[in-house]
Amino acid sequence: MHIIYSTQDPAGVNICRSIKDNLKKNRTYNINITKIDISLLYADEVVNNIETEFIIFASKHKSESKRPSFTVHVPGNWNKAEMGGRDKEISYSDPIKMKALIMTLHKKVTKNMKENIPVTMEVDHHGPLCKKPCSFIEIGSGEEQWNNKEYGDIVGETIVEFMDNINNIDVKTIAVGVGGGHYCPAFNKPEIEGNIAFAHIIPNYAVEEIEYETFVQSIKRSTEEVEKVLIDWKGLKQKERQKILDFTKEFGIDYVRV
Numbered sequence: 467m468h469i470i471y472s473t474q475d476p477a478g479v480n481i482c483r484s485i486k487d488n489l490k491k492n493r494t495y496n497i498n499i500t501k502i503d504i505s506l507l508y509a510d511e512v513v514n515n516i517e518t519e520f521i522i523f524a525s526k527h528k529s530e531s532k533r534p535s536f537t538v539h540v541p542g543n544w545n546k547a548e549m550g551g552r553d554k555e556i557s558y559s560d561p562i563k564m565k566a567l568i569m570t571l572h573k574k575v576t577k578n579m580k581e582n583i584p585v586t587m588e589v590d591h592h593g594p595l596c597k598k599p600c601s602f603i604e605i606g607s608g609e610e611q612w613n614n615k616e617y618g619d620i621v622g623e624t625i626v627e628f629m630d631n632i633n634n635i636d637v638k639t640i641a642v643g644v645g646g647g648h649y650c651p652a653f654n655k656p657e658i659e660g661n662i663a664f665a666h667i668i669p670n671y672a673v674e675e676i677e678y679e680t681f682v683q684s685i686k687r688s689t690e691e692v693e694k695v696l697i698d699w700k701g702l703k704q705k706e707r708q709k710i711l712d713f714t715k716e717f718g719i720d721y722v723r724v
Contacts, residue, residue, distance in 0.1 A: 468518035469499045469625060472506050477526035477605040477612035484615075484622025485524075495626055506602075507541075507550030510594040520563050520599050522625055527588075527606030535606035536575060536621065537649075538568040539588035540665075541596060544672035544680055550593020554680045557590075560599035560689040561640050561663035562632060567601060569635060570628040572658050574620050587650040587657055589669040590684075599689050636661045640690045641722075643667040644710050645698030652698035652724050665692050673706040681713045695721040 469485060471478030482499055489495060502512055506523050513521055527537045542556025551557075572585040603625065605617045638661040643653040648669055656662040665688035668676065685692045695714050697707065714721045 467497050467520050467522065467629065468516050469497060469522050469524055470506065470509065470513060471499070471501060471524040472509075473501060473503050474505055475526050476609070477618070478506070478524040480613060480615070480618030481524040481603075481605065481621045481625070484619045485625055488622060488626045497626065505550070507593040510551070510596070513594055513596050513598070513600070516598070518598065520560055521596060522567075523600065523602040524621065524625070525602050525604045526612045527604035529607040532608030532610070533606070534581065534583045534611050534617075536571055536583065536585045537588050537602070537604040537606055538564060538571065539602050540564070540590045540600065541592055541594060541602060542590040542666070543592070544590065544668055545675045547593065549591075551595040554677060555595050556666060556680070556683050556687055557594070557596040558599045558687045558689070559601070559665045561665045562635070562637060562690060563599065563629075564601045565637065565657060565663040566632045566635055567603060567624065567628045569658055570631050571603065571621065571624045574624055578620065579616070585658070586654055587664070587667065589648055589650060589667045589672070591648075637663045639663070639694055640665060640688065640692050641694045641696045642684045642692055643696045643698070644673065644702070645670050645706075646701030652701060653696065656696075656724075662696070663690070665690065670698075670701050670706065673702060673709060678713055678716065681710075682717060685717065685719060692719070695719055696724050697721055699723045
């Protein structure tokens with residue numbers, strides 16, 4: 467496993483400070499850390515020269531609300547690349563590791579933090595384009611949270627420990643999610659509390675322009691075989707639903723309304 471963070475990102479610095487502290491106490495974990503001086507969003511060349519089975523980007527999450535949150539997602543662009551990566555290309559995912567990551571994070575936040583802070587997936591968005599299985603894990607959503615030691619420790623401990631939980635999670639279906647907003651309202655509970663592991667999630671705002679070849683990437687760019695497409699039925703307009711149904715039929719994959 468390889469962790470990457472940017473010196474430009476205070477949350478990434480905070481998280482990796484915690485990871486390094488943990489590794490000093492327990493050197494049995496096989497974790498490598500790379501520090502870069504450019505934004506993670508544009509680090510394609512760096513990440514694709516790293517040999518590892520899984521890359522984690524330790525990062526900040528930014529929103530105008532600046533509300534505290536923790537987020538997990540795969541990088542990639544369903545349509546135009548506006549913040550790194552490439553147009554119409556998504557990174558590779560490891561649905562099992564990502565599920566273990568967000569479940570461990572959720573458990574730690576619930577158990578250790580007095581505040582009721584959301585732990586949520588996000589849809590695939592922004593760069594870099596990573597050809598190895600990967601995931602972002604982020605502290606949101608403003609300077610106060612990014613630099614908060616407790617938040618950094620929660621995420622740092624999650625990264626160090628989540629692999630220990632992989633054999634304890636129950637996964638019955640590997641899926642792609644389609645529909646709904648940026649924070650995956652229909653898919654968080656099945657991911658965190660259920661037995662579904664998501665490879666990628668396509669938001670409603672990407673469906674109108676998404677091309678079939680890019681949709682197919684959501685099925686093929688995964689370490690696990692994607693078995694179903696879960697459609698947030700109310701989270702799509704009728705025309706968008708039909709487009710995704712046509713895609714599933716063309717590819718030959720089952721879909722489920724949620």
